[in-house]
Amino acid sequence: MAKDDLPEPKRRNRTMSVADVLSGALDPVLKKRGFASRDIIEHWSVMAPKPYDEVAIPDKLSWPRGERSAEGATLVLRCVPGHALAISHEGEKIAAAVNRYFGFVLVGSVRLSAEPFTPGSGKKDDAPFQPSESVIAKVGAQVAEVENEDLREALRTLGHALSTRSERNNG
Template sequence: MPMAKDDLPEPKRRNRTMAVADVLSGALDPVLKKRGFASRDIITHWAAMAPEPYDSVAIPDKLTWPRGERSAEGATLLLRCVPGHALAIAHEGPRIAAAVNRYFGFVLVGAVKLSAEPFTPGSGQKAQKTDQPNQSTIAKVGAQVADVTDDDLREALRTLGHALSSRSGRNS
């Protein structure tokens, strides 16, 4: 007997917006597990848990557990740090470990050591390239906004026109 239209289950909606973190979480988890992290909390919330200035000059690199005791408390946290802060981090290791443990509410980190990998803050930030419009675009947009009497509005419309023309030029 055919099913009525009302009896069919509601299909999952696939055309919804999703946060990038939600989409990438499945891809990042296996990589983080290889680095010793059970979850990405220590990486994503590092700025909140690490004492100043170590929240901005160091990042977690790896969590190593004692051999044979995968669930044992007291892992060693390896940190990447900015050159020049290595001595301070080595000296303040117990303080950093206490801050991480306080954040989680249990003894997760027993010791803090330095990773051999360097870290430079802001290395993930890319400089935005501003595309300059060509002369024909400048002339075309200038002619379209020439009749606007308000100087501020004319300049805003000119900037918008240049941005839109460079955007449409990339898509074609």
């Protein structure tokens, strides 16, 4: 197929948030996990009773075989290891809270996943990484001839960041 034969991409003529754009990429993954939409994951902190809103997260929604539209799916939760026993005893309370949020019986029972949940595990350490003296000297020599001071400083910062990233990955 020649480059000229490709269809032009659909233009929406409006601004879109990153969440709206990425939601289309997440929907197929969530459907494989049994979720019809991402509401239960997005609003978990609102619907789950305290303290389970902070120590557990929905992992999967298992529907009875052959009855995709049947009420009473099994909600599988990943939880912080120290809270597994409490969640197993409070399953009915958690199911009732989820059903109350949606206004119909969505969850019939709650089970625990074998995989633990670690709150904040997605956060990255923002500790600044200082470039080595050799990197500072090398980048400084490369940008020394740039006349514009603001441009020279921006290039120096970029050079340090790129060198630092390659040092982190190789080191």
